[in-house]
Amino acid sequence: MIKLSLKDEKASAVADRVYDRLWSEQGLRTTTADIEIEAVSGAVTLNGRVRTGQLRGQADRLARAGLNGWQLVNNLISDDQVIMDLAGRLAADAATATANVHIDVYMGNVYLNGTVRSEAQRAAVLDLARQTPHVAKVDDLLTLAR
DSSP: OEEEEESOGGGHHHHHHHHHHHHHOHHHHHSOOEEEEEEETTEEEEEEEESOHHHHHHHHHHHHHTOTTOEEEEEEEEHHHHHHHHHHHHHHOTTTTTOEEEEEEETTEEEEEEEESSHHHHHHHHHHHHHSTTOOEEEEEEEEOO
16 A cells, blocks of 8 residues: 655645656555655655565655655665564574574564474574564464474
């Protein structure tokens, strides 16, 4: 979903152009992207979530093409950003580095599959996942190794 939020009526023309450009891209329109376009005199901000970094970049390029000199702030978070951040945290932590965890993220919801060596390791994995920025929810599908 692509939404428009105007804080300043003077920003309406630029915001409408950005909205139209984003809406014209099927990948942004038909995925489960959740984008809010906020326009205040002189600046347009993109907030929300997209599935991939490629969609984030695409939204950025399309929005910049409609700005006519205005500033763009791209605050979109992609699911693959969250995956990379969480994977890095798990690998860097001594308590979780040996866990065999597969991470999937869908619009900020994290799904953890795989095996852990102990309940303590499971708890450490879940704690790190919940502490990772931009994680909305964590589903524990982990199993204990035999």
